[in-house]
Amino acid sequence: MTDLGGALGRVKLASTASPADAAPLRDAARLSFNQATAERASLPDVIEACARAGVPGISLWRHKLAETGVERTAKLLRDAGLWVSSVCRGGMFPALTAAERAARIDDNRRAIDDAATLGAEVLVLVCGAAPDRDIGAARSMVADGIAAIAPYAAECGVRLGIEPLHPAFAAERSCITTMREARLIAAQYDASNVGVVVDVYHVWWDPERAEEIARLGDRIAGYHVNDWLVPVKNVLMNRGMMGDGVIELRRIRGEIERAGYMGPIEVEIFNESIWERPLDELVRLTKERFVEVS
Amino acid sequence: MTDLGGALGRVKLASTASPADAAPLRDAARLSFNQATAERASLPDVIEACARAGVPGISLWRHKLAETGVERTAKLLRDAGLWVSSVCRGGMFPALTAAERAARIDDNRRAIDDAATLGAEVLVLVCGAAPDRDIGAARSMVADGIAAIAPYAAECGVRLGIEPLHPAFAAERSCITTMREARLIAAQYDASNVGVVVDVYHVWWDPERAEEIARLGDRIAGYHVNDWLVPVKNVLMNRGMMGDGVIELRRIRGEIERAGYMGPIEVEIFNESIWERPLDELVRLTKERFVEVS
Numbered sequence: 001m002t003d004l005g006g007a008l009g010r011v012k013l014a015s016t017a018s019p020a021d022a023a024p025l026r027d028a029a030r031l032s033f034n035q036a037t038a039e040r041a042s043l044p045d046v047i048e049a050c051a052r053a054g055v056p057g058i059s060l061w062r063h064k065l066a067e068t069g070v071e072r073t074a075k076l077l078r079d080a081g082l083w084v085s086s087v088c089r090g091g092m093f094p095a096l097t098a099a100e101r102a103a104r105i106d107d108n109r110r111a112i113d114d115a116a117t118l119g120a121e122v123l124v125l126v127c128g129a130a131p132d133r134d135i136g137a138a139r140s141m142v143a144d145g146i147a148a149i150a151p152y153a154a155e156c157g158v159r160l161g162i163e164p165l166h167p168a169f170a171a172e173r174s175c176i177t178t179m180r181e182a183r184l185i186a187a188q189y190d191a192s193n194v195g196v197v198v199d200v201y202h203v204w205w206d207p208e209r210a211e212e213i214a215r216l217g218d219r220i221a222g223y224h225v226n227d228w229l230v231p232v233k234n235v236l237m238n239r240g241m242m243g244d245g246v247i248e249l250r251r252i253r254g255e256i257e258r259a260g261y262m263g264p265i266e267v268e269i270f271n272e273s274i275w276e277r278p279l280d281e282l283v284r285l286t287k288e289r290f291v292e293v294s
Numbered sequence: 295m296t297d298l299g300g301a302l303g304r305v306k307l308a309s310t311a312s313p314a315d316a317a318p319l320r321d322a323a324r325l326s327f328n329q330a331t332a333e334r335a336s337l338p339d340v341i342e343a344c345a346r347a348g349v350p351g352i353s354l355w356r357h358k359l360a361e362t363g364v365e366r367t368a369k370l371l372r373d374a375g376l377w378v379s380s381v382c383r384g385g386m387f388p389a390l391t392a393a394e395r396a397a398r399i400d401d402n403r404r405a406i407d408d409a410a411t412l413g414a415e416v417l418v419l420v421c422g423a424a425p426d427r428d429i430g431a432a433r434s435m436v437a438d439g440i441a442a443i444a445p446y447a448a449e450c451g452v453r454l455g456i457e458p459l460h461p462a463f464a465a466e467r468s469c470i471t472t473m474r475e476a477r478l479i480a481a482q483y484d485a486s487n488v489g490v491v492v493d494v495y496h497v498w499w500d501p502e503r504a505e506e507i508a509r510l511g512d513r514i515a516g517y518h519v520n521d522w523l524v525p526v527k528n529v530l531m532n533r534g535m536m537g538d539g540v541i542e543l544r545r546i547r548g549e550i551e552r553a554g555y556m557g558p559i560e561v562e563i564f565n566e567s568i569w570e571r572p573l574d575e576l577v578r579l580t581k582e583r584f585v586e587v588s
Contacts, residue, residue, distance in 0.1 A: 130499075130540070132540070133540055133541065133542040133545075134542060134545075135498070135499065135542070139501070166461060166462070167460060167461050167462070167499040167500075168460070168461070168462040168526060168529055170498075170499035171499075171522055171524045171526070171539075171540045172524060172525060172526065175499075176501075177499050177500075177501060178501055180501070180502075181501040204429070204464075205424075205429065205461040205464035205465075205469075205471050206461075206471075207433070207470075207471060207472055207474070207475040208474075228465055230465045230466060231466060232462060232465070232466065232529060232530070233528065234527065234528070235462055235526055235529045236526070245465075246424070246426070246427055246465045247427065248427045248428060248429070251427075251428075
């Protein structure tokens with residue numbers, strides 16, 4: 001294992017392997033490199049770096065797509081032979097005025113168009129925050145927003161993936177904070193239309209984690225890995241490379257696979273010290289840690 | 295309402311009052327000033343400041359008790375006419391070795407002694423972290439630890455109050471992260487022996503908040519108020535004065551009171567800019583905001 005040193009140096013193998021843990025991954029066949037892990041790099045550069053390192057899949061963010069253009073990105077991906085696991089992000093439904101909520105639904109339709117053009121299976125929904133002392137009202141706006149876009153997504157062959165975010169983000173990014181809550185919204189639709197994206201950073205702490213993952217079953221629309229660093233400083237940027245934190249990654253993948261999900265696994269890491277690394281080194285390290293500890 | 299300005303300046307009344315909200319508090323009769331809100335001050339100084347400001351109750355931390363002495367503190371409290379709502383904190387049960395776990399149980403017994411000497415109704419349990427990639431094992435150690443001290447607490451007439459902490463603290467302070475999880479542990483004991491402490495900072499985001507508070511009923515062993523500031527910087531020190539953040543305080547107090555809890559309400563705020571304020575001003579502001587917006 002590469003010794004990262006410094007802030008990333010805390011690598012300790014789990015002392016508590018269990019029969020419930022997944023078997024080690026043998027290769028990187030299921031690896032999708034989420035572009036947020038290389039936020040400082042351009043989309044064409046990330047596509048090339050993935051191709052060079054033998055990373056087979058990628059996940060795309062819309063602010064990067066806007067820079068490069070969706071059609072040009074689709075061609076670059078075809079030329080490089082990469083598949084796309086998801087487009088990030090739709091969602092952000094709650095807003096104070098009806099006009100603003102309608103504008104956001106329009107924007108979600110454009111995100112669905114982008115995902116369809118790129119052949120992405122899933123549009124990840126970060127549902128939106130609860131800023132104004134009424135988290136219940138925000139949750140209703142999320143349910144309404146998903147209802148407004150689900151038929152169009154089905155028409156376009158794009159699956160919506162509700163991503164519950166860690167409760168630390170409830171006031172700023174997503175009022176949908178648990179897998180259970182996401183599952184109850186998704187359950188109103190066909191599983192092929194609306195699913196749930198499970199990111200270990202957001203759900204590792206959940207006392208009902210194993211049961212909820214089992215209940216999700218074929219609703220699981222994506223699986224994201226990274227790690228929870230200790231001590232926590234900035235909770236948004238506290239994600240680490242797999243193996244550098246405290247998350248029981250093999251245990252959770254065991255739960256995910258027993259639930260029946262064998263699709264792409266995205267590596268998504270928001271962290272300044274990760275972003276500062278040279279791109280090729282970062283992609284290689286991601287692949288190595290993916291196989292060794294995820 | 296006092297205008298705090300700067301980082302504490304974001305005061306906006308809830309735009310969404312609801313019949314589910316509690317009626318305004320008419321006075322500070324239920325107010326308990328948690329000493330953590332004035333971490334920079336000595337315990338004797340806080341006792342005097344509360345007495346001067348007409349704050350009737352106080353909650354004590356053991357590191358401050360150790361400085362002043364438990365017997366001397368008891369006398370100061372009697373002289374000032376203050377009641378004690380709780381002692382913080384017991385708990386911290388998970389540890390790598392059996393010897394260390396036993397030492398922590400001994401320390402919890404001393405905390406129960408302190409609470410009994412001070413006439414505190416409740417010993418607040420911050421249960422301990424899940425640092426080593428096995429949060430399930432940590433949870434078992436918490437259950438074992440509470441089982442080891444509950445009979446002694448009953449003997450001493452001190453109620454144990456399990457405080458679920460926000461999931462952002464799971465890796466460093468408490469693997470018990472939801473009211474539901476705390477309730478299921480407490481349910482193994484008589485309600486007068488083991489209850490649950492509800493702190494708005496830790497539970498405001500929970501999609502099952504209202505239902506869980508109702509289910510707690512006479513298990514509620516304490517209620518803490520403060521606020522969740524936006525944007526989040528340091529998640530440990532992100533608490534604000536009531537009214538400065540996004541928590542629907544009256545809504546939650548409505549849920550708490552419908553569940554039957556009419557006991558002390560503690561104000562507990564960990565925040566450097568709060569700690570820097572002059573003590574008398576801070577105690578006055580706490581009382582004012584308690585009555586106006588809690």
